[in-house]
Amino acid sequence: xxxxxxxxxxxxxxxxxxxxxxxxxxxxxxxxxxxxxxxxxxxxxxxxxxxxxxxxxxxxxxxxxxxxxxxxxxxxxxxxxxxxxxxxxxxxxxxxxxxxxxxxxxxxxxxxxxxxxxxxxxxxxxxxxxxxxxxxxxxxxxxxxxxxxxxxxxxxxxxxxxxxxxxxxxxxxxxxxxxxxxxxxxxxxxxxxxxxxxxxxxxxxxxxxxxxxxxxxxxxxxxxxxxxxxxxxxxxxxxxxxxxxxxxxxxxxxxxxxxxxxxxxxxxxxxxxxxxxxxxxxxxxxxxxxxxxxxxxxxxxxxxxxx
Ligand SMILES: Nc1nc2c(ncn2[C@@H]2O[C@H](COP(=O)(O)OP(=O)(O)O)[C@@H](O)[C@H]2O)c(=O)[nH]1
Ligand SMILES: [Mg+2]
Numbered sequence: 001x002x003x004x005x006x007x008x009x010x011x012x013x014x015x016x017x018x019x020x021x022x023x024x025x026x027x028x029x030x031x032x033x034x035x036x037x038x039x040x041x042x043x044x045x046x047x048x049x050x051x052x053x054x055x056x057x058x059x060x061x062x063x064x065x066x067x068x069x070x071x072x073x074x075x076x077x078x079x080x081x082x083x084x085x086x087x088x089x090x091x092x093x094x095x096x097x098x099x100x101x102x103x104x105x106x107x108x109x110x111x112x113x114x115x116x117x118x119x120x121x122x123x124x125x126x127x128x129x130x131x132x133x134x135x136x137x138x139x140x141x142x143x144x145x146x147x148x149x150x151x152x153x154x155x156x157x158x159x160x161x162x163x164x165x166x167x168x169x170x171x172x173x174x175x176x177x178x179x180x181x182x183x184x185x186x187x188x189x190x191x192x193x194x195x196x197x198x199x200x201x202x203x204x205x206x207x208x209x210x211x212x213x214x215x216x217x218x219x220x221x222x223x224x225x226x227x228x229x230x231x232x233x234x235x236x237x238x239x240x241x242x243x244x245x246x247x248x249x250x251x252x253x254x255x256x257x258x259x260x261x262x263x264x265x266x267x268x269x270x271x272x273x274x275x276x277x278x279x280x281x282x283x284x285x286x287x288x289x290x291x292x293x294x295x296x297x298x299x300x301x302x303x304x305x306x307x
Contacts, residue, residue: 007291008301010283014054014264015302021050022303025078044069047082054265055234060089060272083303086268090295093275095251100220103135103181104188107214109207109248110228111240112195115256115282117146119228120192121153122282122290128159132187136161137177139170139210142194150192156287160184170194171209178217191222204247211249226279228254229270232261238273245274256282259289267298 001009008015025046044065051061064085071081106123108116120136127134136154140146141164154161162177164170174191181189193210197203214221227250229237244250253274258264258281267278278293 003291004297004301006283006289007281007294007297010259010281010289010291011264011298011301013260013262014258017262018050018054018265018302021046021053022079025050043078047078051265051268055261055263055269056265057235057238057269057273060268063089063272064268079303083299086302087295087299089268089272090278090298093271093277094295095277097279098220098223098251100223101218102188103178103186103218103221104223105178105191105214105218105221106188106224106226107191107193107207107210107222107248108226108228108254109193109244109250110195114195114228114230114233114237115254116140116195116228117150117153117192118285119226119254119256119280119282119290120150120190121157122287123190123280124154124157124159125287126290127188127190128157133185134159134188134190135177135181135184135186137174137189137191138163139173139177139191140194141168141170141173142197146192146194153287169209170206171213174210174213175217178214178221182218189218200243204243207244207248222249224252224279225250226252226254227276228256229266231255231258231264231266234263234266235269237266238269241270241274245276250274250276252277252279254278254280254282254290255293259283264302267293 048061048065067085068081108120110116124134124136138147138150147163162180164173177189225248227244253276255267255278280290281293283289
């Protein structure tokens, strides 16, 4: 299956829900005799409800509905207008991935259970296949089982992993991994971090310390701080996301578990509210179930096809 088909399959629950409702909305709005007139209030209200149901969130939904209402006179189809407005939200936060002298350092952050460790395994595999050699760093030293779980993913992807020396702290493991990455001429260092410590403040301090170590050891690092968000958590995830974004310097999002939800519209809320680009989406538990995010493909998967 191609990447687009895999995305479509991952988003199928969301697309089905949107489409079922959209067809009702569109039946009224896209009738030829109405195209020359403004889209009616009921249509916009139905659109609003549909977007909220898909977890697009209030601010982004309001933005989209207003924009569609303004543009509706030109006679474009509603489906087209909504797709374009959503695409525009993603385009508005697009940013290039910072690069520099290797190794490229990627910190993966987020609360427990969102899919950080799984994502690291998938990323390691993807980079390796693309001919870039990564090294994995186990900086979630808070739970012993977390390191073993990461080791399984490292073995699966066939890449090295650096783990903590007895009694050392997460920032020290990051130091070791960066040293190993440089010494072994690796292209990337992928750092798995803890999602929960005794307190929130501890967690944020630890992430800050890791950042500082990375900055000192590799110019420009961490190049990417990827926040992993679980799509099934919905709007609640955005609250935690804000905290991570401000403290940890998040510059990319990985949205996991899109396959398990009809609320895949959360991607739009994330881009709109957090102003951070989505880099990857998770569409399953397997090693290949991580797709690079494309706004165009996301919008096409949701709106282009009838289900
Ligand atoms: N369905 C689905 N499950 C996922 C995805 N990503 C991660 N998971 C599952 O989510 C659970 C928690 O993942 P884990 O990587 O341990 O999360 P962490 O605590 O953030 O490191 C595991 O059961 C994973 O298999 C995804 O994209 N889709
Ligand atoms: Mg983990």
